Amino acid sequence: MDFSEAQFGVNIMGMQEYINDLNTIILTNVAEALRNTQEVEAAVRAGWHGAAPEQFIANLNKAKEQMIEKLKELQKTFETELKGIQSSILDMDANLVEEE
Amino acid sequence: MALEKWVKNQAGRAIDTVQNLGDKFSSTIGSVQGYLGSAFEVAKNGETFVGINYEKVGSIRGAIKTYVGNVQTELGKLNTEASTENAVKGSDVTEAIAQYVVAVDKVAQAYVSALLAYSDKMYEYAFGEDGKGGMQQSQSKLSENISKDASGLSESAEVYQEKHDY
Numbered sequence: 001m002d003f004s005e006a007q008f009g010v011n012i013m014g015m016q017e018y019i020n021d022l023n024t025i026i027l028t029n030v031a032e033a034l035r036n037t038q039e040v041e042a043a044v045r046a047g048w049h050g051a052a053p054e055q056f057i058a059n060l061n062k063a064k065e066q067m068i069e070k071l072k073e074l075q076k077t078f079e080t081e082l083k084g085i086q087s088s089i090l091d092m093d094a095n096l097v098e099e100e
Numbered sequence: 101m102a103l104e105k106w107v108k109n110q111a112g113r114a115i116d117t118v119q120n121l122g123d124k125f126s127s128t129i130g131s132v133q134g135y136l137g138s139a140f141e142v143a144k145n146g147e148t149f150v151g152i153n154y155e156k157v158g159s160i161r162g163a164i165k166t167y168v169g170n171v172q173t174e175l176g177k178l179n180t181e182a183s184t185e186n187a188v189k190g191s192d193v194t195e196a197i198a199q200y201v202v203a204v205d206k207v208a209q210a211y212v213s214a215l216l217a218y219s220d221k222m223y224e225y226a227f228g229e230d231g232k233g234g235m236q237q238s239q240s241k242l243s244e245n246i247s248k249d250a251s252g253l254s255e256s257a258e259v260y261q262e263k264h265d266y
Contacts, residue, residue: 009188009189014185014186014187014188017186017187018183018184018186021181021182022178022182025181029177030171030175033170036170040164043159043162043164044160046156047152047153047159048156049152050150051151059140060140063135063136063140063214066132066135067211070132070207074203074204074207075204078204082188082197
């Protein structure tokens with residue numbers, strides 16, 4: 001039977017693919033989009049003079065790095081827990097044979 | 101019956117694991133919202149938007165809007181390009197996993213909302229809340245409002261909606 005027909009269980013390859021997809025989206029694509037503030041910085045510097053715009057840019061850069069770190073943190077925690085769930089379900093699968 | 105009970109217990113453990121993760125996520129979301137509450141208060145001493153050229157406010161806001169849109173586009177892929185369909189089965193488990201994806205989204209949306217709220221205050225500084233006059237609010241009030249607007253929306257997990265088109 002194909003995994004798609006199961007009601008409860010885990011697919012090792014499917015789980016790894018899911019984790020890889022999340023890593024690509026969050027750690028690469030979203031992080032890259034967050035880091036890409038050049039256009040904002042250029043617009044700010046073109047229309048705003050003095051210390052305030054530089055402070056805004058500094059805050060923006062600090063905030064975006066903070067967000068990326070938090071997203072990484074969440075992603076790593078999530079990945080660890082997903083693998084824990086996977087192990088738990090696989091153990092259940094293996095132990096069922098023994099129990100019966 | 102004993103086997104059925106055993107299976108339910110094992111499945112329950114997996115769900116508990118996921119729920120514990122939810123608590124960890126809530127903690128991170130809380131810390132992010134607290135941080136963003138003050139991150140975009142450029143100055144508390146009355147210099148928030150000093151030195152800005154009103155004619156350039158539209159292009160600055162446009163750049164912020166484009167930036168925010170790019171981040172949201174990538175975030176949207178969490179729902180369209182990452183599927184648990186071939187990874188794990190079990191309604192409670194998959195539902196819980198979906199909640200964590202939403203939690204990640206909340207962190208990013210809190211950031212986006214803080215920026216959009218800041219952008220609106222920039223507009224209001226230059227043109228007034230009704231678009232007919234600028235610099236009507238005191239700087240301290242502007243600073244306070246940015247924080248209040250953004251954090252309030254973050255708590256409700258909704259993305260801040262810009263008030264002004266310009």
